[in-house]
Amino acid sequence: MDRVSKYWPETLSILRIVIGLLFLEHGTSKLFGFPQSPMGMPAMGTLFWFQGVIELVGGVLFAIGLFTRPVAFILAGDMAAAYFIAHAPKALFPMLNGGDAAILFCFIFLIYFVAGPGRWAIGAEK
Numbered sequence: 618m619d620r621v622s623k624y625w626p627e628t629l630s631i632l633r634i635v636i637g638l639l640f641l642e643h644g645t646s647k648l649f650g651f652p653q654s655p656m657g658m659p660a661m662g663t664l665f666w667f668q669g670v671i672e673l674v675g676g677v678l679f680a681i682g683l684f685t686r687p688v689a690f691i692l693a694g695d696m697a698a699a700y701f702i703a704h705a706p707k708a709l710f711p712m713l714n715g716g717d718a719a720i721l722f723c724f725i726f727l728i729y730f731v732a733g734p735g736r737w738a739i740g741a742e743k
Contacts, residue, residue: 627735629732629734630734632735633682633685633738634737636725637679637680637681640692640722641672641677643672644673644675644676647666647668648666648673668699671692672695679726679729683739685729685734686733689726689727689729690727692722693724693727693730696719696720696723700720700723
C-alpha cells in the first residue's frame with residue numbers, strides 16, 4: 618500500500634461528513650428557510666416537503682455514518698428522481714437545467730452504497 622492510499626478509509630469518512638452536511642443544508646433550506654428558502658416554505662405532504670424531509674433525515678444519517686449503505690441507496694434514487702422530475706424537463710444539458718448538483722449527489726451516493734462509510738462512522742462495518 619502506498620503512502621496516500623492507506624488513508625482511504627479516513628478520506629471516505631471526511632468526504633461522507635462533508636457531503637452529508639451539504640445535503641442536510643438543502644433539507645433545512647426547504648423545511649425551515651435556513652440559510653435561505655428557494656421557493657418559500659412548502660405545505661406539509663407536498664412533494665417539495667417530502668424532498669426536504671428526505672434531505673434533512675438522510676443528510677444527518679449520512680453525515681454521522683448510520684445505515685450508510687441503505688441511506689446512500691435511497692438518496693441516490695431520490696437525486697435521480699429529482700433530476701428527472703425537476704431538472705431534465707427544463708433543458709437537455711445539466712448546465713442549462715440546473716441539475717449538476719443532483720447528478721453529482723446521485724453518483725456520490727452510489728459510490729458510498731458500494732464502498733461503505735469509511736472508518737469514522739457510527740455504524741462502521743468491521
